[in-house]
Amino acid sequence: MKVLVPVKRVIDSNVKARVKPDQSGVDLANVKMAMNPFCEIAVEEAVRLKEKGIVSEIVVVSIGPAQAQETIRTALAMGGDRGLLVQSDVDLEPLAVAKVLKAVADEEQPGLILMGKQAIDGDNNAVGQMLSALLGWPQATFASKIEISGSSAKVTREVDGGLQTLDVALPAVITADLRLNEPRYASLPNIMKAKKKDLAVKAVGDYGVDIAPRLTVLKVAEPPKRAGGIKVETADDMVAKLKTEAGVL
Amino acid sequence: MTVLVIADHDGKSIREDTLKTVTAAAQLGDVDILVAGKGVDGAAAAAAKITGVKKVLVAESDALGHGMAEAFEALVVPLAAGYDAVLIPSTSQGKNIAPRIAAKLDVAPITDVIQIVDASTFVRPIYAGNALETVKSSDAKKVITVRPTAFKPAGEGGSGAISKIDAGAGAGAGGAKFISEEIVKSDRPELGAAKIVVSGGRAMGSAEEFTRVIEPLADLLGGAVGASRAAVDAGYAPNDYQVGQTGKVVAPDLYIAIGISGAIQHLAGMKDSKVIVAINKDPDAPIFAVADYGLVSDYKTAVPDLMAALKKAGK
Ligand SMILES: Cc1cc2nc3c(=O)[nH]c(=O)nc-3n(C[C@H](O)[C@H](O)[C@H](O)COP(=O)(O)OP(=O)(O)OC[C@H]3O[C@@H](n4cnc5c(N)ncnc54)[C@H](O)[C@@H]3O)c2cc1C
Ligand SMILES: Nc1ncnc2c1ncn2[C@@H]1O[C@H](COP(=O)(O)O)[C@@H](O)[C@H]1O
Numbered sequence: 001m002k003v004l005v006p007v008k009r010v011i012d013s014n015v016k017a018r019v020k021p022d023q024s025g026v027d028l029a030n031v032k033m034a035m036n037p038f039c040e041i042a043v044e045e046a047v048r049l050k051e052k053g054i055v056s057e058i059v060v061v062s063i064g065p066a067q068a069q070e071t072i073r074t075a076l077a078m079g080g081d082r083g084l085l086v087q088s089d090v091d092l093e094p095l096a097v098a099k100v101l102k103a104v105a106d107e108e109q110p111g112l113i114l115m116g117k118q119a120i121d122g123d124n125n126a127v128g129q130m131l132s133a134l135l136g137w138p139q140a141t142f143a144s145k146i147e148i149s150g151s152s153a154k155v156t157r158e159v160d161g162g163l164q165t166l167d168v169a170l171p172a173v174i175t176a177d178l179r180l181n182e183p184r185y186a187s188l189p190n191i192m193k194a195k196k197k198d199l200a201v202k203a204v205g206d207y208g209v210d211i212a213p214r215l216t217v218l219k220v221a222e223p224p225k226r227a228g229g230i231k232v233e234t235a236d237d238m239v240a241k242l243k244t245e246a247g248v249l
Numbered sequence: 250m251t252v253l254v255i256a257d258h259d260g261k262s263i264r265e266d267t268l269k270t271v272t273a274a275a276q277l278g279d280v281d282i283l284v285a286g287k288g289v290d291g292a293a294a295a296a297a298k299i300t301g302v303k304k305v306l307v308a309e310s311d312a313l314g315h316g317m318a319e320a321f322e323a324l325v326v327p328l329a330a331g332y333d334a335v336l337i338p339s340t341s342q343g344k345n346i347a348p349r350i351a352a353k354l355d356v357a358p359i360t361d362v363i364q365i366v367d368a369s370t371f372v373r374p375i376y377a378g379n380a381l382e383t384v385k386s387s388d389a390k391k392v393i394t395v396r397p398t399a400f401k402p403a404g405e406g407g408s409g410a411i412s413k414i415d416a417g418a419g420a421g422a423g424g425a426k427f428i429s430e431e432i433v434k435s436d437r438p439e440l441g442a443a444k445i446v447v448s449g450g451r452a453m454g455s456a457e458e459f460t461r462v463i464e465p466l467a468d469l470l471g472g473a474v475g476a477s478r479a480a481v482d483a484g485y486a487p488n489d490y491q492v493g494q495t496g497k498v499v500a501p502d503l504y505i506a507i508g509i510s511g512a513i514q515h516l517a518g519m520k521d522s523k524v525i526v527a528i529n530k531d532p533d534a535p536i537f538a539v540a541d542y543g544l545v546s547d548y549k550t551a552v553p554d555l556m557a558a559l560k561k562a563g564k
Contacts, residue, residue, distance in 0.1 A: 120376070123374065130352035242526070
């Protein structure tokens with residue numbers, strides 16, 4: 001079975017995003033970028049499925065600027081087989097990303113799409129669900145466990161209140177939650193090998209899908225700052241403050 | 250404008266997330282509410298009483314009862330034709346279904362909205378809440394998930410008309426089957442709705458210690474229990490306790506963080522709490538930068554001391 005893994009290049013999760021003074025967006029100049037952590041988890045899961053002999057080929061796709069090739073190479077170093085960059089120099093909205101990914105899926109005909117539940121830049125948590133709707137495939141979001149047998153996947157999902165288990169017929173879209181696995185670090189030899197793997201580059205225009213923005217960003221502002229607090233010396237002081245000053249007890 | 254709110258409920262009652270979503274919806278126009286599930290008479294009756302709700306639409310099927318996204322898509326997409334906006338609480342279920350419905354309607358979903366500026370302009374947090382984005386939508390129809398902590402719950406006193414509707418073609422749920430569910434039953438208030446939340450972090454070191462330290466304090470205060478990702482990953486607490494960018498967002502009157510460092514991803518889920526208390530033995534832990542009251546101490550002595558002080562103060 002072929003697996004398609006969409007990955008996004010985002011700000012490194014250890015970096016605190018800073019708003020530009022003119023409120024036009026978040027300052028990404030000279031900021032460390034990395035593969036979205038949830039996408040890393042999706043790649044890792046695909047590699048594990050390949051190691052188990054369930055998956056035969058892992059195709060990694062990213063929609064983004066030329067630099068997203070680095071992100072794809074990282075996924076190839078983790079064990080992906082081949083990459084595809086759909087180059088777009090403007091940031092696409094989740095709906096447009098889903099439409100491009102649908103076009104890629106139509107071409108590639110994967111048996112499974114494994115992706116992150118959320119990109120930590122826009123925090124949309126939307127593309128997987130939209131892609132699955134556009135393809136008319138079943139979805140299993142927020143997966144913390146995936147077992148594939150024959151033509152279906154048993155997926156345990158993290159939901160409010162606990163866990164839910166679904167059985168989805170393949171092809172399906174599964175989005176990864178944090179506890180699905182712990183992604184490996186690519187070894188140096190694998191990083192070297194990944195440089196030779198096939199990475200095709202296409203232009204977003206090649207797919208002929210409607211990517212016109214539906215949302216205009218009017219401004220990006222800093223959230224209100226919390227006023228700094230105080231340190232108390234003892235638990236008794238704490239309770240006294242909570243009672244009289246804060247009035248929350 | 251007419252707005253359809255998709256209720257989050259447990260069959261018998263309506264969750265507070267829904268009441269808060271109704272408040273957001275009422276800022277846009279007339280509100281109808283959809284109560285979809287299986288065995289939802291109690292929830293439908295409760296929905297009818299929400300202030301401002303005109304109509305309660307009730308749809309029942311097994312697939313809806315299990316929250317199957319495909320079934321919700323099949324039900325809501327045709328219904329949406331009669332509305333200018335569909336609003337859904339940003340719960341795990343809301344996040345599961347809203348984008349799917351939006352894609353079918355060819356609409357860009359706007360997720361986690363914290364402020365409604367006007368009928369087409371909304372504010373939402375991005376980058377773990379380190380920035381707030383104001384977006385204007387050019388879609389004729391809007392599909393929005395509402396971050397409940399940003400709105401006050403709608404009151405009671407309405408008298409909406411209840412009508413049953415067909416569950417639609419989605420009853421079969423197209424290729425996805427429900428197998429099982431493990432929902433933790435608890436007498437504590439729901440994490441998202443609790444006035445007081447007590448959260449534990451990696452410092453607890455084990456599930457036994459987490460239970461021994463965090464739960465009695467939460468129970469003494471009548472609060473809910475939360476956790477950092479590190480505590481959940483290590484198996485000290487169940488997954489749905491996770492507070493943060495990728496877990497639950499909470500904004501209680503009082504949030505007590507114990508042995509939690511205060512990573513940006515954790516702060517994203519609790520920094521809008523009214524009062525924040527932190528107990529951490531590291532005076533430089535970033536959590537102290539957002540805490541109103543910090544106690545630099547080992548939790549092993551600080552938590553028993555705090556419980557004693559609370560009892561002395563009549564708790
Ligand atoms: C994509 C992504 C998403 C994430 N989403 C979330 C999320 O939703 N929620 C979340 O919480 N995290 C999330 N994280 C993880 C986050 O970055 C941190 O790793 C995590 O919050 C750390 O948890 P912690 O504070 O419990 O552990 P640590 O950072 O290890 O902190 C433990 C703290 O306990 C203190 N301590 C130790 N012993 C004692 C003692 N005896 N008494 C008192 N204090 C003590 C230490 O001083 C330290 O400050 C995410 C990370 C990524 C990459
Ligand atoms: N530009 C992109 N290129 C490839 N995959 C993407 C892109 N944007 C989002 N995705 C995928 O969709 C998931 C959810 O992203 P989002 O809905 O934007 O939070 C990510 O984890 C990726 O797997």
